[in-house]
Amino acid sequence: MAITSANQLELLQTAEAVAREKMIDPELVIQAMEESLARAAKSRYGSEMDIRVSIDRKTGRAQFTRVRTVVEDDAVESYQAQMTVAQAKQFLADPKVGDEIIEEVPPVDLGRIAAQSAKQVILQKVREAERDRQFEEFEGRKGTIINGVVKREEYGNIIVDIGRGEAILRRNEKIGRESYRPNDRIRSYIKDVRREARGPQVFLSRTDPQFMAELFKMEVPEIYDGIIEIKAVARDPGSRAKIAVISYDSSIDPVGACVGMRGSRVQAVVNELQGEKIDIIPWNEDQATFLVNALQPAEVSKVVIDEEANRIEVVVPDEQLSLAIGRRGQNVRLASQLTGLDIDILTEAQESERRQAEFAERTGMFMAALDLDETFAQLLVSEGFTNLEEVAYVDLEELLVIEGVDEATAAELQARARDHIEALNRKALEAAREMGVEDSLIEFEGLTPQMVEALAKDDVKTLEDFATCADWELAGGWTTVNGERVKDEGILEKFDMSLEEAQHLVMTARIQLGWVDPSELGGEGEADVAVEDEA
Template sequence: MNFSELGKVIEQLGKDRGIKKDVVIGAIEQAFLVTARKKYGIQGEFEARYNTDDGEVEIYQYKNVVDSVKDSIVEIGFDDAKELDEDCEIGDQLGIKIEDPRFSRVDIQTAKQIIFQKVRDAEREILFSEFKHREGDLVTGIVRRYERGNVIVDLGKADAILARKEIIYGETFKPGDRIQAYLSEVVMTNRGPEIRLSRTSPMFLVKLFEVEVPEIQDGTIEIKAAAREPGHRAKIAVWTEDRDIDPVGACVGMKGSRVQNIVNELQGEKIDIVKWHDEVEVFVKNALAPADITSINGNTEEKVLDVIVEEDQLSLAIGRRGQNVRLAAMLTGWKVNIISKSKLQEKVKFSVENLTQLEGVTEATAQVLIQSGIMSVVDLSATEADDLARFLDLSSEEAQKMIDTAAAGIESEEIANEPSEEAEIISASAVPSARMGMIAKESESTEEGDDDKFSEAEKRLREELAAFKLK
């Protein structure tokens, strides 16, 4: 079968669409193989070959050489086989070239559809592999249109999706606008690779700093953590080994030029740049700036920090609608409780008054009990004797006697069970978000994971192609 233009088409597809010659030839051979099976019957064994020298697609039908032919589709008589190949013997399989297959218009149309489908699938694989390895990069594109609230962005070789939830609050785009975004994910769908962008991810903020600050690009300064409330406020923690370099000042730039460029890109989002520290108490103190912190108590097991501040520093520590404390929690990865010092003192005062109702409990003893977490007579009655003995440096008998006295006092209702005035000491509390925070965890996606995703996508694609061929 001679196709004078077939070789030119194959070459052109390779140049224009980047599809390898072998892929196009394989698509053509597969297409005519399927067409031959439909025309001559699926019982026969056929093979299609593309002859690069002649530009022909040659179709061969394989038959078994037998003495007596029972099925002419899969068998050929020995005498007839001898005329085609003198060396053949009974039991051999002989490939017979079909000189004129006489395909109908419908057959040719079927072959075209298969070729086009294979070419499209090859293009999808090329796009997927190209953009998959760009996950985590900053990309620039042109806005084309809106689809169901999502922005379709032209990246040159492919369109990407900037979902509505990934757009900074208040942002609007017009067709033709040039925008930057973070390439968060590339997934293979039934319609081909889907490239997903984000402008709300903390990693978008990180990538913008990498572009603006040369010291981050060359590794002199490292971004340890980032947290955002897109369109409102963000915090970023930086660190360097070089003691001669101020990491915060380098990121701010001369007269704030570097950070101002990023603020403009993020639609006026306020950015706090803080110095990272390996001691979480120091780090959270930096993260809560500009508030002055009185003291910090940490629970390592539960990853909770109680931050104590003066009354006039409460609003600064908490921030507008709790933004400051939320971002600090995201940045550190710890739960942060903001506690008013005056309210804490009131709480301690009420607890001392409650505990000193018991005979033998002095104010000094009550202070020791409070430091051990025993805030009331009820707490004391529920304490283990060995623990109480350790707290107050008593014998087990003396500790048990104090516990029994507390229990008897509660039962007889001679003393108040709880402090007379309960003070809520936690003014604000925030837990780290799963999506935002330490970037080390986000950026440390292993290469093995990427390879697995890529191989799974390839397998799905090949399974779909196989299913198409069988139809």
């Protein structure tokens, strides 16, 4: 194959044909040809030479050039690709280090082996360009629905023809036990697109919650237009699902729009999802209201939210318990996924028993600590007092509202409460010192003697020990283990210490020890330190 004798336009025609067939930019094909011809020329002229080829985009003429770079006299490593400043003066009037000397060289006759090598380079470059195009195309479609045709099944995974490539629907991404045969049409959600050596890998899903959301977008014009928004989706694929929607037009009912005339819209989605039952729920900014809606069809009597623990307690009538929980816990599990909260469900009888137990426990505590009779202690609990500190340090006026309590009685109550607290503190301090707690921790502002005793029992006996604690170790928290939230008990959690208070105390200890420079803390941290210093 001699490049000089070939029809020069044939290169351009070949590039156009390949580009059209592979649906890539013709420029990429021409660049691949230039690289392959340059590589073939190097094998003829010498591998150390910097041979470059430029194909004229209009005429198809291939120009072969040799490039040498000007370097310092003592930096020459290859005379084939470099030359000194003195040598360069033969070609340039005022050569400088870094200049390039370009000379045209005769085109080479490509032998059979060189021609085959050039062909392989072109094919490789074309394949890479095709893979890049496919990756960019499908990457842009990630998160959308695509139609395809089943090609084959491999170990339970479905290989799908999606037009310009193949995709895989893994076994765990299929709904229930649905099966497909070759040439079946299939609709799936593009869950992920990855760039790999063998080409872009497109992963499909029919179990992803967003698959159902995209189906509703296709069936409900108001969602596509943005009038209705899908706020949350929870699915038990093939069985049941909940979807929360909100309308930004007061004249449009979001639930009714998604259901459609005689249920036509939702039924189309149900049919695609193999009969999956779908609860359409109105979304609400108020967590409690939203949760009541999410637990439909069960009725809810009361909702108690613990924002710090991100948990919620729901009280339902006794006869509604099984409906609220659902078969194998399905209803409450989907409601939890939809709201993002951990949900505890109690019956009214269970909640009443717990309230009575708490009432009796607090009553007994006040009777023992303040030497009161049962009736008086019950009055305190009924008025909302839960611990001795509240009685000891509350405004006197709040005690006077209790029936039968005058100023003298209120003052006596507070005196007894303070005496008892001081006695407890002395006892706790003695116990802490016996366990070897250092004064640096005892005198640390923000910790009560009882807190210090609790820390000592957990082997935290110095200020250095305290400074190494994490905030959740003190205040408690939640971790996820195997998909379930597990409670981490905090050392000081029983003293109602919040995560923010624990963070502040630990940071203050680190600053006092010189572990942290206050000037390196920004904004809120600096303000906290300033308050601590003033104190």
